[in-house]
Amino acid sequence: MPFEAPLLPGILIRRYKRFLADILLDDGRELVLHCPNTGSMKNCAQPGSRVWVDIQNKPGRKLPGTWELVEVAPGQLACIHSARANRVMAAALKAGLIPPLAGFAVQRPEVKLPEGLSRFDFLLSEPGECVVEVKSVTLALGDGLGAFPDAVSLRGQKHLLELIEVVASGRRACLLFCVMHSAITHVRPADEIDPVYGACLREAAAAGVEIIAWSIKPTPAGLQVLGQLPVNLSPARADRC
Structure with a gap:
């Protein structure tokens, strides 16, 4: 891109x-x-x-x-242009470059569900439906480790709780970390910055929300879609959302 x-x-x-x-x-x-x-x-x-x-x-x-x-x-x-995450993920989804989210015929951006939940980044449909929320990851902690968020995120916590509601309604839901940092090779919640977010992320995963991370290589020429990165959801000390 x-x-x-x-x-x-x-x-x-x-x-x-x-x-x-x-x-x-x-x-x-x-x-x-x-x-x-x-x-x-x-x-x-x-x-x-x-x-x-x-x-x-x-x-x-x-x-x-x-x-x-x-x-x-x-x-x-x-x-550091966080809106780029949605743009590059939209292109990657359309091109089928994210296998866990491939196979949908329709991709709608910025969708608000009838239940009155937050506006989510994408609704993939036909066949079925999958709600996708994208988060941009740029916080590197060393040794290839990336973390999200880089500041307390009440909005991010709310999104996770609502993704749990989406799963409870019978739809698929996915939290997609778009990793736009060339040195990050694996991702975890930044419990030391926002322990509530970390707890919500683990609760969401346990409820059936899919948590995946995708590597994007930034260069002065553009953003290159690479591949999937591991997400570590090992429990932290404060593990209640």
Whole structure:
């Protein structure tokens, strides 16, 4: 999945107010750009990091571009644009690149179910139905380990409890971790950051919600779909949702 336009390299000066980043481009321009990530971006927003950005001076835009990638360690890249997770997963699902979720004829994005639950990322149907919620993983803890979330996520907890309701209604439900960090080889819940989320994730798995993780390789040229990664759901100390 290539980027819409060539990315420009630069250096991160700072990220602030959640959605803003000061970036010094290699061509000498210092710009305030959009930071498209609502999380803490733990380990992905170190000042001085090498970054790649999308500069598009479109009419009506308040900022001239968007921060896309960061080099978190030599040769290790992460895509911090969290909305990219849904876009690349949509393309991968359509192309049948995620075997556990292949074989559906219809793919609908941003679906709100009749029961009045949250809006979910995808509803796959024909044959049957499968509700899919995608979460972007960029928090690397070392030795190939990735974790989610990178900050307390009340919304994420709510999604898991509602996915349990989906399974109880007779549908399939899947929590799909989209791992957009080149150094992550396996994933677990970040119990040290949000123990309630970890407990909810284990409860969801026990109730029949499918928990899978898929590796996406970020490069300045685009995002490449790789393959499935292991998810470790070993119990933590505080294991009640």
